[in-house]
Amino acid sequence: MIVRRRGRLEIIADILRSIKNKEGKIKPTHLLYKSNLSHAKLKEYVDMLLEKGMIEEQLVKGKKMFLMKDHGYKFLSEFERIKEFSDSFGL
Amino acid sequence: MLFDSVPYGLPSYVFSPEWFYGFDSVIESIAIIVSVLLVYYSYKCFKLTKENKYLYFSTAFLSLTFAFIAKIIGTLAIYKPTITRSALGSSIHQTFTSVTPSGINALAFIVYIFFILVGFMILFLIISRLTWKNQRVIALLVYFVFLATWISIVHYQLFYVTSFVLLLLITYSYYRNYREIKNEKAKFVLIAFSILLVSQAFFVFSIYSGIIYVLAELVQLLGFVYLLIPFILIFKKKPK
Numbered sequence: 001m002i003v004r005r006r007g008r009l010e011i012i013a014d015i016l017r018s019i020k021n022k023e024g025k026i027k028p029t030h031l032l033y034k035s036n037l038s039h040a041k042l043k044e045y046v047d048m049l050l051e052k053g054m055i056e057e058q059l060v061k062g063k064k065m066f067l068m069k070d071h072g073y074k075f076l077s078e079f080e081r082i083k084e085f086s087d088s089f090g091l
Numbered sequence: 092m093l094f095d096s097v098p099y100g101l102p103s104y105v106f107s108p109e110w111f112y113g114f115d116s117v118i119e120s121i122a123i124i125v126s127v128l129l130v131y132y133s134y135k136c137f138k139l140t141k142e143n144k145y146l147y148f149s150t151a152f153l154s155l156t157f158a159f160i161a162k163i164i165g166t167l168a169i170y171k172p173t174i175t176r177s178a179l180g181s182s183i184h185q186t187f188t189s190v191t192p193s194g195i196n197a198l199a200f201i202v203y204i205f206f207i208l209v210g211f212m213i214l215f216l217i218i219s220r221l222t223w224k225n226q227r228v229i230a231l232l233v234y235f236v237f238l239a240t241w242i243s244i245v246h247y248q249l250f251y252v253t254s255f256v257l258l259l260l261i262t263y264s265y266y267r268n269y270r271e272i273k274n275e276k277a278k279f280v281l282i283a284f285s286i287l288l289v290s291q292a293f294f295v296f297s298i299y300s301g302i303i304y305v306l307a308e309l310v311q312l313l314g315f316v317y318l319l320i321p322f323i324l325i326f327k328k329k330p331k
Binding site: 007009082084085086087088089090091 | 321
């Protein structure tokens with residue numbers, strides 16, 4: 001089976017989906033495991049998502065967590081709509 | 092004058108029975124609305140994702156939009172000669188003394204033929220997963236579109252045969268796409284293109300009977316309505 005490389009947007013959507021599936025907050029170690037990226041690559045994407053205001057970093061019971069923000073939910077919803085459009089129209 | 096007459100001894104590229112005059116323009120207007128929606132949304136996808144496939148898809152439907160606009164202009168020039176006799180029409184006529192409704196009709200239909208073929212060809216290229224790396228194949232197809240347009244001016248039916256073949260290939264690709272993803276919206280897209288394929292088959296014979304032309308237009312309308320359904324379903328779906 002040919003494994004297709006994920007595009008940049010797909011990686012971002014996968015990261016956001018991982019956070020969303022954990023009720024909007026996730027530990028960095030879980031995110032690393034779920035995103036299937038190297039530590040350096042994940043840091044690069046997380047920094048970008050923090051900068052774009054899609055996620056935020058918070059301390060919950062003394063532990064670092066990533067929380068999804070409204071902008072992140074909006075982006076994920078738009079991405080899923082585009083994906084559905086793309087699949088339906090064979091793009 | 093080059094466009095004073097069209098082949099087959101016809102006064103113009105008009106195959107509609109008189110009682111159907113204008114109804115076909117309404118059907119074409121609906122096709123324009125559906126095409127513009129697809130142009131708008133796929134261009135929006137391109138702006139967000141920067142993926143060229145959306146830009147090409149947008150271009151394909153933009154081309155179809157131009158084609159239907161040209162067809163409306165071309166048929167209305169014959170259906171409503173008063174337009175060409177209006178103040179604007181007469182000033183155009185004074186500027187271009189050789190412009191006649193029949194001339195506008197013939198010229199508009201060449202534009203129509205060209206843009207329909209370009210639109211379907213781009214669509215075929217995208218869903219066949221051909222990229223600009225396949226330059227020789229694309230160059231050959233572009234040549235083929237010009238050739239088909241040129242020959243179609245003389246042999247009008249050849250245009251519909253060509254668009255039928257292109258749609259057949261597109262429909263087959265959508266059949267494969269549906270089998271692969273088994274999604275309800277993909278099924279509607281497949282049905283839409285299958286219906287458009289049938290309409291092209293009717294158009295091939297529209298030269299022989301006005302009723303066949305009416306049937307072709309009605310089937311085409313159904314095809315575009317079906318094309319709108321998956322689009323509406325995608326937007327109706329509430330985010331989880």
